[in-house]
Structure formats: structure tokens, C-alpha cells
Amino acid sequence: MPDFTPRVFSGIQPSGGLTLGNYLGAMKRFVQMQDEASHETIYCMVDLHAITVWQDPARLHAATRELCAGFIACGIDPEKSILFNQSRVPEHAQLGWLFSCVARMGWMQRMTQWKDKAGKNAQNASLGLFAYPALMAADILIYHATHVPVGEDQKQHLELTRDIAVKFNNDFGVDFFPITESVIEGAATRVMSLRDGSRKMSKSDPSDMSRINMTDDTDTIAAKIRKARTDPEPLPSDLKGLDERPEARNLVNIYAALADVSAEQVIADHAGQQFSTFKPSLADLAVAKLSPISAEMARLTADPAEIDRLLARGAQRARAVAEPVLKQAYEIVGMVGA
Ligand code: TRP
Secondary structure: OOOOOOEEEEEEOOOOOOEHHHHHHHHHHHHHHHHOOOOEEEEEEOHHHHOOOOOOHHHHHHHHHHHHHHHHHHOOOOOOOEEEEHHHOOHHHHHHHHHHHHOOHHHHHOOHHHHHHHHHHHHHOOHHHHHHHHHHHHHHHOOOOOEEEEOHHHHHHHHHHHHHHHHHHHHHOOOOOOOOEEEEOOHHHOOEOOOOOOOEOOOOOOOHHHOOEOOOOHHHHHHHHHOOOOOOOOOOOOHHHHOOOHHHHHHHHHHHHHHOOOHHHHHHHHOOOOHHHHHHHHHHHHHHHHHHHHHHHHHHHOOHHHHHHHHHHHHHHHHHHHHHHHHHHHHHHOOOOO
């Protein structure tokens, strides 16, 4: 294998607003990785992935700008990182096509996200939803990215990305694409639904009470935490005491992540407390941490021209990396004029 420049890539779909789950699970880590000097960082709003299921055009347009504001408000610096929306860099879709010809139907059929999202009516799902992982592999490999921070639910797609890289390299007898490492988010930072501690907090959950949106105002945040599902027991005196209590565990994890301390520390500080005491402290902490971010998001969203300027610049920088990689991939495959 040739040496590849250490490069981090990740993407978030602009389908609905940012949640606390995106912030604590993804954004905070993206910012940490950006601020380590050992690699470049590229972060993408994957609008082409969003349309694998129906998106209202005006909503999609607004959500993409809002997500961009969210990235920046959470600490992504568009000078340090390359920040852009996927559709602006046509090389993603072009390499995605090559990968649709490398990946096998059987590989795609095994994807649990495909099975979950297509559901019982797979015949009526879009062809794009089926090909989703091939485009995702292209997102990553068009930059020869070496590390991809994602949630646990994307692990299988990352394995498929490696399979595509290996098959491409083998089929054409080259060492062209790197074998990307996934950097999987640990259980400690995974934020679960406020209504059901066994499900991930999600922007697509029908109940808005299940999540905290980064745009929620102070009263809404406090009300959602107050009404979060819990059990009647007080907080235990050690972490093991949370083992069979997913909702309690979730609130402790959220507290720890917001305060930047360990879950052990949170338990040590709040042992024996009732939720009627713990929840207001958590609400205060959440409001204190999130309101500067939502204020910054609101400020940025009020200036769409500035967001568009930043995204145009991000896309230009992304293309400078992607274009030569696509050209070489086309040459390897045998396209005339590449
Ligand atoms: N599939 C990812 C998700 O839903 C989003 C995504 C698209 C992505 N392309 C990517 C993540 C490339 C990491 C790398 O969360």
C-alpha cells in the first residue's frame, strides 16, 4: 500500500434540523479532530444522500444552509476544515457510478439500513436508496480519506466501503484506494431518545419530545428534560447501578458529555439524587451549553449570502482534491479522454 495522507472525512444529511445527538455524538468529535494537527478534515452536507427518500425542495434547501450554520456554530472553522455540500462537487456522483459497477447486488441487499428504510415495500423504494452505500463509499474514497468518524449504525457501510476499495484495487491490479478506518463513536457519547432509552435520538422520530433540537429555546429544552422518561429510583452510587436503567443512563451520559466529565464523575457528584433534583440541574447545564450555539446558528442563518459564499469556497477546495482522483480512477477503468 502506498502511504496516504492522513485525512478525515465525514458527512451529515441535511434532512431536518440538528439534534443534541448530532452535537454530542458527531459535531464535538469533528471539532476535536479538526483541532488536532495530525490530519486534514473534510466535512460534507450530503444532500444527494438526503434525496434517496422524498425531500421537499424548499425544506432541503433551507436545511442545508441551516446544517452549515450548525457546523460552524458548533466549532467547525471553514478555514481549517473543508466544509461543503456534496452536490456541488460532481465527482462524488461520478465516482459513485463507478462504485455502483464494482459493488455487487448481494452486498447491498445485506445492508441493514437498506432493509430498515425500504421496509416491507422494497419494490417501491428508490434505486438511489439501494445504491446509497456506493455513493457513501465514493464520498470517502474520492478524497482518499483514511479515517471516518461515524455512529455505530454506519459501521456496516464503512465495511462495505473497504470491500469496494479492495475489489476495485484487485479488479484493476492497482493500489489506488486506501482501506479506510472507521472511528466509531463510543456508547458513552451516543445520545438516546428522551422517550425510549433503547433508541437513538433521531431527527426523524415522529415525537418532538424524544429529542432536543439545537434550535429549541430555553423553555422547550427545560420542558423536554423535565418530561424525559425515567424510572422512580434515585441515582445510584456507582455506574453499575445504571446497567438495567437505559433512560437514567442516557441522562447521566448527556450530563457527562455536556459538562465534559466522565459518567463516573457525574454519578459521584449526584449519587442518591431523585430525578426531580437531577433533571433541573441537567436542564440548566443544557441551556448554558446550547444557547450560545443556537444563538450563533440564528445569527449565521440570518445571513444566507455569507453561508453560500462559504459553501462555494468549501466546494472549490474539495474539488481541488477530488478532480485528480476521479481522473485517475477513470484512467484506471479505461475511459477515453480521462
Ligand atoms: N450515511 C451517513 C449517515 O446517515 C451520512 C454519510 C453519507 C456519511 N456519506 C458519508 C458519513 C460518508 C460518513 C462518511 O449518518
